[in-house]
Amino acid sequence: MPTTLKDLMNNPKEALLKGHFACAGCGSALAFRHAIGAIADKAVVVIPACCTSVYQGFGRGVAFDVPTINVAFASSDAVAAGIKHAMEKKGKEAHVVAWAGDGGTADIGIATLIGACDRQDNILHIMYSNNVYSNTGGQRSGDTPIGARTTTTPFGNKAQRKMVPFIMMANNASYVATASVAYIPDLVDKVKKAISYDGFKFIEIDASCPVAWKSDSADSIKVARLAVETGVWPLFEWDNKSNKAVLSKRGSKFRNKENRKPIEEWLNIQGRFKGMSDEEIKNLYADVDRQWTFLEKFLE
Amino acid sequence: MAEEVVMLTGNHSVSEAVKRVKPDVIAAYPITPQTAIIEYLSKLVDSGEMDSHFIRVESEHSALAAVAGASWAGARTFTATSSQGLLYMGEWVFWTGYARLPVVMAVVNRCLAPGWSIWVDLQDSMAFRDAGWIQIYNKNNQEVFDTTIQSYKIAESKDIALPVMPCLDGFVLSHTSSKVILSDPEEVYNFVGDYSDPIIEIDTGKPFAYGSIVMPDKYNKDRKDLMEAMERAKAKIKAVNKEFSETFGRTYGNGLIEKYGDDDADLTIVGIGTMADETQQAIDMLTSEGLKVNSVRVRTFRPFPTEDIIDIAKKNHKLLVIDRSVSFGHEGHLQMEIESVLKRNSIDTPVIGKVMGLGGEDVPYTRIAKVAKENL
Amino acid sequence: MTEKEPSMPILYPIEGAAGLTGDWRTQRPIVDPEKCKMCNICWQYCPDLAITAANKDENKVIVFDYTYCKGCGICASECPFGAIHMEKEVD
Ligand SMILES: Cc1ncc(C[n+]2csc(CCOP(=O)(O)OP(=O)(O)O)c2C)c(N)n1
Numbered sequence: 001m002p003t004t005l006k007d008l009m010n011n012p013k014e015a016l017l018k019g020h021f022a023c024a025g026c027g028s029a030l031a032f033r034h035a036i037g038a039i040a041d042k043a044v045v046v047i048p049a050c051c052t053s054v055y056q057g058f059g060r061g062v063a064f065d066v067p068t069i070n071v072a073f074a075s076s077d078a079v080a081a082g083i084k085h086a087m088e089k090k091g092k093e094a095h096v097v098a099w100a101g102d103g104g105t106a107d108i109g110i111a112t113l114i115g116a117c118d119r120q121d122n123i124l125h126i127m128y129s130n131n132v133y134s135n136t137g138g139q140r141s142g143d144t145p146i147g148a149r150t151t152t153t154p155f156g157n158k159a160q161r162k163m164v165p166f167i168m169m170a171n172n173a174s175y176v177a178t179a180s181v182a183y184i185p186d187l188v189d190k191v192k193k194a195i196s197y198d199g200f201k202f203i204e205i206d207a208s209c210p211v212a213w214k215s216d217s218a219d220s221i222k223v224a225r226l227a228v229e230t231g232v233w234p235l236f237e238w239d240n241k242s243n244k245a246v247l248s249k250r251g252s253k254f255r256n257k258e259n260r261k262p263i264e265e266w267l268n269i270q271g272r273f274k275g276m277s278d279e280e281i282k283n284l285y286a287d288v289d290r291q292w293t294f295l296e297k298f299l300e
Numbered sequence: 301m302a303e304e305v306v307m308l309t310g311n312h313s314v315s316e317a318v319k320r321v322k323p324d325v326i327a328a329y330p331i332t333p334q335t336a337i338i339e340y341l342s343k344l345v346d347s348g349e350m351d352s353h354f355i356r357v358e359s360e361h362s363a364l365a366a367v368a369g370a371s372w373a374g375a376r377t378f379t380a381t382s383s384q385g386l387l388y389m390g391e392w393v394f395w396t397g398y399a400r401l402p403v404v405m406a407v408v409n410r411c412l413a414p415g416w417s418i419w420v421d422l423q424d425s426m427a428f429r430d431a432g433w434i435q436i437y438n439k440n441n442q443e444v445f446d447t448t449i450q451s452y453k454i455a456e457s458k459d460i461a462l463p464v465m466p467c468l469d470g471f472v473l474s475h476t477s478s479k480v481i482l483s484d485p486e487e488v489y490n491f492v493g494d495y496s497d498p499i500i501e502i503d504t505g506k507p508f509a510y511g512s513i514v515m516p517d518k519y520n521k522d523r524k525d526l527m528e529a530m531e532r533a534k535a536k537i538k539a540v541n542k543e544f545s546e547t548f549g550r551t552y553g554n555g556l557i558e559k560y561g562d563d564d565a566d567l568t569i570v571g572i573g574t575m576a577d578e579t580q581q582a583i584d585m586l587t588s589e590g591l592k593v594n595s596v597r598v599r600t601f602r603p604f605p606t607e608d609i610i611d612i613a614k615k616n617h618k619l620l621v622i623d624r625s626v627s628f629g630h631e632g633h634l635q636m637e638i639e640s641v642l643k644r645n646s647i648d649t650p651v652i653g654k655v656m657g658l659g660g661e662d663v664p665y666t667r668i669a670k671v672a673k674e675n676l
Numbered sequence: 677m678t679e680k681e682p683s684m685p686i687l688y689p690i691e692g693a694a695g696l697t698g699d700w701r702t703q704r705p706i707v708d709p710e711k712c713k714m715c716n717i718c719w720q721y722c723p724d725l726a727i728t729a730a731n732k733d734e735n736k737v738i739v740f741d742y743t744y745c746k747g748c749g750i751c752a753s754e755c756p757f758g759a760i761h762m763e764k765e766v767d
Pocket of ligand 1: 049051072073074100102103104105133134136
């Protein structure tokens with residue numbers, strides 16, 4: 001049975017407590033609340049350098065109500081693997097989650113990520129992507145979309161988006177999914193499903209960042225929803241047993257281009273795309289097409 | 301199974317010790333001349349002779365990250381590396397030390413590139429002398445076996461809680477077989493004890509956050525505590541050395557330093573690692589020529605045996621410090637430390653420094669004796 | 677030698693780790709009890725857990741926790757019934 005809003009409300013334990021340090025409208029904090037909340041009683045989270053290392057809080061205490069280990073930027077999966085092995089050896093049950101940004105996943109952490117995947121370490125990697133290095137002020141990452149103005153691509157990012165979920169599929173992760181803060185029950189379903197698999201699991205969540213995206217904090221859900229509705233962010237699941245991808249219910253109709261909203265609708269409510277040239281927009285469309293072309297190979 | 305006497309390389313001496321202390325989790329990445337340690341352990345784990353989890357990581361950075369993770373979760377851990385591998389895990393060397401995780405990591409000393417060379421000097425481990433690790437340098441394969449065992453007892457005691465780096469000279473020890481007494485596995489395990497009451501552990505019902513943003517006052521409190529733990533470690537290392545000798549009949553000076561020859565020497569040669577062992581032959585030769593010389597081997601570089609160095613400097617007339625590593629723009633690491641100890645304590649015993657044996661350069665005792673004579 | 681626990685950077689969970697984050701607010705959400713259909717979509721989307729869910733059985737609409745609400749406005753823009761609006765904070 002798919003998770004409903006009612007189920008969420010009956011969740012016995014929150015993983016995130018009130019009064020944390022995340023910015024107003026933070027998609028990552030919202031994602032953490034529900035994704036880790038879904039497994040709060042058995043979760044252990046490992047957090048590399050990223051916004052989450054900061055917004056958990058400091059000083060008197062932290063806003064995370066689960067065991068949390070903060071680690072060096074490039075190493076969340078290795079630490080998570082070590083924790084999981086140790087707990088297994090000691091006969092302790094736990095869902096060990098590496099919770100990392102797009103920088104800590106797609107860029108500096110990618111060797112570690114793939115290493116843990118190759119070994120099928122029994123952990124879940126959740127990549128929340130705000131498409132930039134938010135914590136250090138919004139520099140370009142490997143997951144930055146074409147055209148985005150970041151602090152290191154002030155005239156627009158030219159590089160194609162690094163689709164980490166596809167990399168994980170190619171490396172035979174046991175379960176791979178994409179999710180969005182706009183579709184919380186779907187996100188929770190995917191987390192719960194992920195932990196039912198043995199071996200290495202991977203989920204990427206599109207998580208709005210009003211600061212880096214130069215969007216209204218009130219629009220954090222709207223932007224994320226538009227990413228799905230314009231086809232920029234395909235919502236799907238894949239597992240290595242079937243080697244088939246399945247589009248998530250909320251996103252399936254956007255497989256058909258005719259159902260998609262123009263990408264410009266997504267672009268126009270974010271300051272980070274202000275001043276994009278026609279050429280850049282064309283390149284962005286092409287990069288989105290490239291993702292779908294790849295994904296199509298795994299769809300029924 | 302009782303005690304065994306075998307011909308063994310330094311690398312396998314490490315492995316045999318590790319086998320006996322039964323770590324829960326091992327993670328490692330190969331590099332010459334360390335590789336044989338982990339190859340042997342992989343075999344023991346896969347054949348079921350050892351009940352450990354072996355994580356075959358994709359880099360040294362991940363090797364130490366994984367054992368640190370396991371250590372946070374309350375596991376007994378082991379890893380090993382060398383040279384470039386140690387540098388590559390550098391971020392985690394500091395992280396582990398500062399985190400107070402009782403990880404044991406054997407470092408097979410090898411010089412640093414460029415150009416490529418696999419031979420010994422101590423530049424690799426010396427580069428991490430400030431990382432909050434206890435460093436114990438060994439003279440022979442027996443000591444390598446014994447120190448590896450002792451390392452766990454030191455690291456895992458709650459009043460210390462520091463990672464320990466047993467260091468052994470590449471090839472000279474790692475790849476050279478010599479006689480090693482392998483103590484009875486059960487006796488060794490009993491000596492170290494189990495690790496059922498860990499320094500830190502993770503339980504899903506007990507949330508806490510480790511290593512969130514920390515304000516300067518707390519940061520300084522933690523570092524001060526690390527400093528004090530290092531200070532306490534001196535007594536601990538001595539006590540473990542003593543207890544070890546009472547149990548197994550083998551001893552290494554007072555645990556921090558090992559003296560050779562009589563006090564009141566005109567020249568004391570201070571060294572570290574196998575070169576310090578070689579020095580003893582030079583002392584024999586010079587003594588037989590009627591010269592008043594003796595030697596000191598520094599066994600623990602961290603914590604530094606300050607009090608012992610003061611004692612030696614007071615009881616002898618001149619120190620010749622032989623280093624196998626150097627701080628470019630200054631001098632050898634051992635010399636640096638000794639001079640600072642003497643200066644701080646207003647001792648004016650002259651100190652002469654000599655850097656030798658970099659990049660595996662052979663330093664026979666005859667050469668050490670020659671240098672000694674030049675400085676007498 | 678006395679047994680001693682090492683000093684480590686460990687913190688425990690508390691509410692208000694970042695203080696009373698309601699102070700950050702420049703605008704506050706106001707719910708119109710007439711319009712609130714108690715669907716709790718706003719509750720779901722609140723990154724600050726600053727909404728007490730509505731309860732249909734007891735006919736209670738949502739309640740904002742102004743102690744922690746940062747005023748991001750997600751609730752107002754996601755409410756399908758236009759039952760929440762934002763008002764400038766005056767102080
Ligand atoms: C080895 C290392 N390099 C650089 C940094 C600086 N740094 C800290 S967080 C960060 C960016 C993190 O970006 P991302 O993973 O996307 O997470 P976000 O900040 O967006 O949450 C960087 C570059 C670091 N802490 N460690």
